[in-house]
Amino acid sequence: MYKNLRIICSVISAVIVAAAIFVFIYAGWLWGIVSVIAALAFFGLTVLFKNLQEQEENKTNPSAHGDFITGKVKKDDE
Numbered sequence: 695m696y697k698n699l700r701i702i703c704s705v706i707s708a709v710i711v712a713a714a715i716f717v718f719i720y721a722g723w724l725w726g727i728v729s730v731i732a733a734l735a736f737f738g739l740t741v742l743f744k745n746l747q748e749q750e751e752n753k754t755n756p757s758a759h760g761d762f763i764t765g766k767v768k769k770d771d772e
Contacts, residue, residue, distance in 0.1 A: 696747035700740050707736035 710733040718726035 696743045696750065700743045700747065703736045703740040703743065707733045707740060710736065 710729055714726055714729045714733065717729045
């Protein structure tokens, strides 16, 4: 679900940024700034949904991390 929301918000943000040039030209500075703020808001939602997706994936499938010195971390049941 979060992946779909990320894609939708990214596309909306990109479309608003692309349209912002024309908004600045034809509607004026105020509406241009409003469109840039809206694009930033959708970008913020994209980042939020990315973080929520990563948290959900870590809850359902936690992975053990190690490093090159200690090697692979063993789980408690191994």
